[in-house]
Amino acid sequence: MRLERLAALAQPTERKVLLLVLDGLGGLPMTPGGPTELEAARTPNLDELARGGTCGLHEPVAAGITPGSGPGHLALFGYDPLVYETGRGVLEGLGIEFPLTPSDIAIRANFCTVDEAGLVTDRRAGRIASEDAAPLAERLDRIELDGAACFVRHVKEHRFLLVIRPDAPTAADVGDTDPGRPGEAPLAPEAHDTASAPAAALMAAWLDRAREILAGEPAANMALLRGASVRPEWPRFDDVFGMTATAIAAYPMYRGVATLIGMDAVAVPDGATALLPEYRRRFADYEFSFLHFKAPDKAGEDGDFDRKVAVIEEVDAVVPRLMEIGPDVVIVTGDHSTPALMRSHSWHPVPFLIHGGPARADAVASFGETACAAGVHGRRRGCDLMPLATARAGRFAKFGA
Amino acid sequence: MRLERLAALAQPTERKVLLLVLDGLGGLPMTPGGPTELEAARTPNLDELARGGTCGLHEPVAAGITPGSGPGHLALFGYDPLVYETGRGVLEGLGIEFPLTPSDIAIRANFCTVDEAGLVTDRRAGRIASEDAAPLAERLDRIELDGAACFVRHVKEHRFLLVIRPDAPTAADVGDTDPGRPGEAPLAPEAHDTASAPAAALMAAWLDRAREILAGEPAANMALLRGASVRPEWPRFDDVFGMTATAIAAYPMYRGVATLIGMDAVAVPDGATALLPEYRRRFADYEFSFLHFKAPDKAGEDGDFDRKVAVIEEVDAVVPRLMEIGPDVVIVTGDHSTPALMRSHSWHPVPFLIHGGPARADAVASFGETACAAGVHGRRRGCDLMPLATARAGRFAKFGA
Numbered sequence: 001m002r003l004e005r006l007a008a009l010a011q012p013t014e015r016k017v018l019l020l021v022l023d024g025l026g027g028l029p030m031t032p033g034g035p036t037e038l039e040a041a042r043t044p045n046l047d048e049l050a051r052g053g054t055c056g057l058h059e060p061v062a063a064g065i066t067p068g069s070g071p072g073h074l075a076l077f078g079y080d081p082l083v084y085e086t087g088r089g090v091l092e093g094l095g096i097e098f099p100l101t102p103s104d105i106a107i108r109a110n111f112c113t114v115d116e117a118g119l120v121t122d123r124r125a126g127r128i129a130s131e132d133a134a135p136l137a138e139r140l141d142r143i144e145l146d147g148a149a150c151f152v153r154h155v156k157e158h159r160f161l162l163v164i165r166p167d168a169p170t171a172a173d174v175g176d177t178d179p180g181r182p183g184e185a186p187l188a189p190e191a192h193d194t195a196s197a198p199a200a201a202l203m204a205a206w207l208d209r210a211r212e213i214l215a216g217e218p219a220a221n222m223a224l225l226r227g228a229s230v231r232p233e234w235p236r237f238d239d240v241f242g243m244t245a246t247a248i249a250a251y252p253m254y255r256g257v258a259t260l261i262g263m264d265a266v267a268v269p270d271g272a273t274a275l276l277p278e279y280r281r282r283f284a285d286y287e288f289s290f291l292h293f294k295a296p297d298k299a300g301e302d303g304d305f306d307r308k309v310a311v312i313e314e315v316d317a318v319v320p321r322l323m324e325i326g327p328d329v330v331i332v333t334g335d336h337s338t339p340a341l342m343r344s345h346s347w348h349p350v351p352f353l354i355h356g357g358p359a360r361a362d363a364v365a366s367f368g369e370t371a372c373a374a375g376v377h378g379r380r381r382g383c384d385l386m387p388l389a390t391a392r393a394g395r396f397a398k399f400g401a
Numbered sequence: 402m403r404l405e406r407l408a409a410l411a412q413p414t415e416r417k418v419l420l421l422v423l424d425g426l427g428g429l430p431m432t433p434g435g436p437t438e439l440e441a442a443r444t445p446n447l448d449e450l451a452r453g454g455t456c457g458l459h460e461p462v463a464a465g466i467t468p469g470s471g472p473g474h475l476a477l478f479g480y481d482p483l484v485y486e487t488g489r490g491v492l493e494g495l496g497i498e499f500p501l502t503p504s505d506i507a508i509r510a511n512f513c514t515v516d517e518a519g520l521v522t523d524r525r526a527g528r529i530a531s532e533d534a535a536p537l538a539e540r541l542d543r544i545e546l547d548g549a550a551c552f553v554r555h556v557k558e559h560r561f562l563l564v565i566r567p568d569a570p571t572a573a574d575v576g577d578t579d580p581g582r583p584g585e586a587p588l589a590p591e592a593h594d595t596a597s598a599p600a601a602a603l604m605a606a607w608l609d610r611a612r613e614i615l616a617g618e619p620a621a622n623m624a625l626l627r628g629a630s631v632r633p634e635w636p637r638f639d640d641v642f643g644m645t646a647t648a649i650a651a652y653p654m655y656r657g658v659a660t661l662i663g664m665d666a667v668a669v670p671d672g673a674t675a676l677l678p679e680y681r682r683r684f685a686d687y688e689f690s691f692l693h694f695k696a697p698d699k700a701g702e703d704g705d706f707d708r709k710v711a712v713i714e715e716v717d718a719v720v721p722r723l724m725e726i727g728p729d730v731v732i733v734t735g736d737h738s739t740p741a742l743m744r745s746h747s748w749h750p751v752p753f754l755i756h757g758g759p760a761r762a763d764a765v766a767s768f769g770e771t772a773c774a775a776g777v778h779g780r781r782r783g784c785d786l787m788p789l790a791t792a793r794a795g796r797f798a799k800f801g802a
Contacts (some may be wrong), residue, residue: 001462001464001465001466001483002483005483009466065681083592097782234421258447279570294729358429358740358742358743358747358749359429359439359749360429360430360749360770360771361430361434361771361772363434376774378716378774378779378780380464380465384463384464384465386465386466387463387464387465387466387644388465389465390466391465391466391467391747391748396465396466396467396748398467398468398469398746399462399466399468399472399482400462400468400469400470400472400482400486400487400492401469401470401471401472401474401489401492401496
């Protein structure tokens with residue numbers, strides 16, 4: 001359902017909604033017939049929420065599609081990631097919390113090496129170490145252009161963020177300069193429409209200056225630009241769901257995505273217990289809170305089944321104190337699956353529970369993938385969870401007479 | 402699936418389809434773990450249909466969205482209510498069965514009070530009694546305009562229907578005049594596009610005349626206009642599903658929605674048994690029949706769990722006689738949930754059964770929310786039911802060679 005239509009139905013109540021995200025929650029058995037990480041974990045408190053609430057499985061993007069962190073979270077925030085797509089450059093900016101203005105052109109950039117003929121020899125500059133790349137990025141940050149301010153921020157290894165802030169706003173549908181394989185010259189930045197021609201010209205001018213500055217650097221003597229994009233103007237979360245909203249997260253990427261749709265974000269130390277004091281502090285001032293817990297995804301990416309079990313149990317232990325703070329409707333889920341078996345994000349549907357508000361019972365007695373598959377919600381799209389929770393908080397008026 | 406594509410597949414057979422709607426059928430347990438209204442009801446005949454047929458749950462509009470009666474019924478008729486949206490004015494016209502022509506501008510209007518400066522003091526004129534409002538509406542019905550005929554029909558209390566029938570057809574995307582709160586002047590009717598300018602001018606002229614006529618009336622000295630709309634031109638139901646269609650309903654709203662898509666509607670007295678003779682009479686002449694039973698919704702809105710149980714049992718008792726009349730494929734469901742617990746429509750999925758025609762078995766042995774959740778249909782959109790029933794009547798040809 002279009003977000004503008006949801007916004008037209010939003011109505012105020014006193015009831016507050018909590019979205020608790022265990023990043024990469026969904027898992028797989030390590031051996032056929034075995035438990036997933038969540039099923040192996042001892043989670044008496046999440047099980048109790050599942051018993052008292054309603055369960056299901058959600059698919060953040062679409063069948064067979066493995067979500068990145070941005071699309072996964074947008075889905076949980078109610079934004080269909082197939083409709084609300086963010087450019088890679090903007091996501092890179094969000095990931096390091098660069099304060100993007102509405103006219104900034106955000107570009108995902110990386111160091112590379114080229115030979116004397118200008119042909120690319122290594123597209124990632126041998127994955128140059130961060131301590132070697134950072135000083136190069138600082139030098140690029142000093143580039144000045146006619147008609148725009150420029151900012152370079154080192155991200156990690158060969159990756160950096162380039163932001164071009166033009167004096168006059170411009171579209172930024174510009175092709176990547178990465179030729180995709182070594183032995184070819186970098187592509188010129190090509191505008192895909194006439195409105196993006198100024199952006200392409202600024203990118204070309206910046207590349208000329210970067211080439212000069214990096215000339216002779218043995219580790220990285222050129223840069224490639226990808227995913228040029230301008231921060232999208234989407235409906236604000238507080239307008240769509242009629243709730244003032246805060247995001248509490250240790251990692252900048254998640255605060256960034258939340259900020260993109262107008263949530264008020266705050267940084268906390270890593271770990272499940274660190275979420276508690278900030279949530280308690282902010283509870284009175286916000287009607288919706290998003291709490292992000294990163295550890296299950298990291299453990300999954302590391303292929304560490306047991307650590308993923310342990311960090312899920314760590315969250316379970318704080319659940320009673322979260323509930324004491326007083327949310328009326330609670331969603332617990334993940335933004336995607338990260339099975340330790342696969343050491344990566346995956347497309348598998350993610351278990352979820354919604355607790356609080358008027359609902360039918362289901363027979364789900366524990367929080368896990370197999371149990372949730374039999375829940376009353378069945379399989380749903382990820383972007384359906386927020387409307388369901390909002391309805392249960394009494395915050396949507398009737399559609400049509 | 403687009404209705405035009407369904408229409409291209411429609412093919413004739415002898416088999417007849419019955420849609421029996423128990424308005425507001427879906428419910429909730431009054432206490433956790435308890436039965437819903439439908440589950441508490443003794444329904445041996447509906448249970449037998451469920452056993453011999455196939456079951457599921459449907460969502461009339463979208464996740465978390467509470468359907469009004471119009472969208473709920475359009476979904477059951479196969480029309481996606483997110484695509485086929487009716488203006489509020491047209492719905493008000495349908496609700497009192499005003500015979501709208503294709504060029505009529507239908508407007509949901511209500512009496513209000515204004516002070517000497519013209520500022521609204523009560524947006525609903527103190528919910529003026531119907532017997533006081535009706536004579537005022539009759540006086541407004543005598544308004545004559547240059548370029549249009551006008552009709553006013555009192556609906557209830559402060560509400561009335563205004564129909565402007567322009568000499569030349571015009572679009573009617575015109576803003577509401579209700580300022581939304583007391584202490585402000587009514588807004589002027591504002592055309593949202595140039596094609597709607599004539600409609601806005603006619604509405605302004607009508608309001609000038611209404612102000613003169615109501616001047617000095619203590620109970621209601623002004624009117625507010627909302628939801629100006631023209632009857633939409635949608636594919637006809639008989640074209641889409643290839644069946645001549647009749648609607649049998651006690652309440653004008655439901656006959657009105659059916660008429661909007663070309664069904665032949667007939668009024669009957671209220672109650673389940675009153676549907677029987679009219680269905681029997683019309684059975685030979687129509688290939689599709691929609692029977693509407695209002696009582697479960699009313700009982701739900703009144704918060705009367707026991708009465709909702711009783712009226713569901715009342716329908717159950719007439720089911721054998723309905724089946725004797727001879728429909729080949731039968732859908733039994735509701736247009737939305739109206740849990741007595743909530744005393745209102747709600748977003749919860751609605752149980753349905755489809756009986757007759759080739760189908761796989763499911764294990765559902767009784768007609769109820771929890772049982773239907775395990776049915777072979779799973780969860781479906783409301784607008785999927787008609788295509789499923791039509792297919793079971795053998796009335797769709799193959800899609801593609």
